[in-house]
Amino acid sequence: MLFIVSIVAGMAYTSSAQTMMPLPPHSSTYTSSMIRGFWFQAPVDFKIVGVRVPTNASSAAQNIQLFKMGGSPASICVYPTLTTNYTTLGYWTNVNSTAMIPCNILVQAGDYIGVVGARGTNGGTLYNSYDGSSPYASSIFGNTVNITRFGHQGGNLPITGGVWTELTGTICRVEIYYAAALNPIPNDAGIASIDEPFGFCAGTEDVVVTLKNFGLLPLTSATINWSINGTPQPSYSWTGYLDTLTAASRETQVNLGTRTWAANTAYTVTAYTTMPNNIVDTLNDNDTSSAVIQAAMTGTYSIGGASPDFNSFQEAVDALDLYGVCGAVTFNVASGTYSEEIEIPEIAGASATNTITFDGGSGNAASRILTTSHSSIGATLMLDGADYLRFRNLTIRSTGSSYGTAVWFTGAADRNIIEDCILETSTSATSSNVRTLVGSASKTSLTSSGETGSFNHLEGNVIKGGYYGISWRGAG
Incomplete structure (x- = not known):
């Protein structure tokens, strides 16, 4: 099983009850080498605590990927337009289980979340459980959430290529289990995403990440630690000012340095923060992002x-x-x-x-x-x-x-x-x-x-x- 997760946000509720987002019933099976799913906009802060592909289409292995989109799919990737403007929150491949796959991913109100999932062999034959049509009115904490068709013209996870939406048509059913988000703390930072390099030729490229202030207080300093394929790289001491007023003013891109990337070689880049405002970070669920990077x-x-x-x-x-x-x-x-x-x-x-x-x-x-x-x-x-x-x-x-x-x-x-x-x-x-x-x-x-x-x-x-x-x- 392969698994990568990057945590993007979290605040608000204190209850920890686990609930599944309602899904429409299974209508048909789409058997293909491609994977499908749905997207929605988060109505409140919450935490994704588990994912599962139902067994209506097949009981073969589970393959799932979660995305945080860089904008509304209805605006940036209505088929045939594709987008790579997203961050992978987590992916799981060839999980031989009919049970829920646990995870711990924090989501903020207003985030656009996409998910694809099917049973079968990653990169091979996949069995997508389709409903009748979309959008479908689901809910989170009693708030209506419209889920809309979403997909990728391939089936080899992790997806880094283009994804798309169709505003009508069948969704692929993937169960998302959620719970209340954690209360915020005064000093809390994290790496929201690994932004660069992507879509590059082998050679020398910068490593760029997005640093985010998750805390109640403005963030003026933090240490960014990072590694390539598990090998630690020199840490980066960031100073600046990230307030708490808007989503945009909470985050900034940081260039961690330049590295040389070989052709036909996959690299796992992981980055995480410590010592926000020179204080020990006691909430670590949102500190880390990882990405698999390979030259074009x-x-x-x-x-x-x-x-x-x-x-x-x-x-x-x-x-x-x-x-x-x-x-x-x-x-x-x-x-x-x-x-x-x-x-x-x-x-x-x-x-x-x-x-x-x-x-x-x-x-x-x-x-x-x-x-x-x-x-x-x-x-x-x-x-x-x-x-x-x-x-x-x-x-x-x-x-x-x-x-x-x-x-x-x-x-x-x-x-x-x-x-x-x-x-x-x-x-x-x-x-x-x-x-x-x-x-x-x-x-x-x-x-x-x-x-x-x-x-x-x-x-x-x-x-x-x-x-x-x-x-x-x-x-x-």
Whole structure:
């Protein structure tokens, strides 16, 4: 089990009774490599004391992540717009238990909290317990809380890539247990978040954190202690002035120093405070934040074959989603059949210069096969808002007889190239649900008009099978 937690705030109530935020009943199961959840705005100060994925969809392992959003998701990330403006409050992966997972996370009134959670294998098949629709009127301490659909186009926790909301539609059910927050004390400081580096190339980068005054009195000094992969770094003696008047005036960013970060290496950065106003801090629940940091990807990697960088397309996509890119990236695909269904979201850092290429090698399309059998509407390769991708010398196949799409563009997937590939579905299909190449504004409908994708280029491909070989809807 992996677990990281950063505490963000806390005050007010004194009772410690544990209560679950009400959820709507289970309606359906969404089985995918992606994870879903909901978000809400805290009506009062409270403490999250436990989380749990219910077992309606599956009794497999639990995978959960909690976020403090940097603004209302309704304003900053309505799909297809994504945001990385958040702090991870905690995450838990592959927890083989049907019980509640205990935690101790303080939340302030007005905070925007997001949660995703599913049962299954982190980075693999996930089972999301869906309700009927959202928003849903839940409550905290009797105060109405509207919970709204929230998600990520991937399922490998911890998430550091883009998240989104849809203001209608089904939520994924994750139980949140809460209790009253602790009473504030006069002198209390903490690290609210690890802010930098993120989305960077290997090399020298600053470490920046947010220092927050949680106390009743103004904060004029504190010691910030920190470590990288458990190795202590020189402490930082902060002086300044943080009052208690507003949320903004309670916190400030602090540059702890410059460090060198290697490529393809994960670092755990942890920071915590001591001696606020030169007085011993007796409330330690809100002192510490941690984050897993890794340089963005650049250069050439391998998929499959002997001693590969990635065993599967999904592993490569998860890494792209998690770390982004800071230069052109090429994945050389080894000979083999890869039985996978891949959905690629918008990748941070991708551009006309920082392209992302999956290449089987000249003339090798027939021996580099990405394939899935579909029993419902879906695609072997779905580009959902992904831009500047290149697919070369591959076979992309869906083998379903009644359903199936090889490649599907949606969510304004722009400026992608598919060349010298074999795109293939059933050659004996009698159902209009079998379409080899699709452009649709929806991921669940083959014929939705809207933002499908622009400036995409297909050249030198063989398009085989399908009731329709190509089916494309635009914005008109």
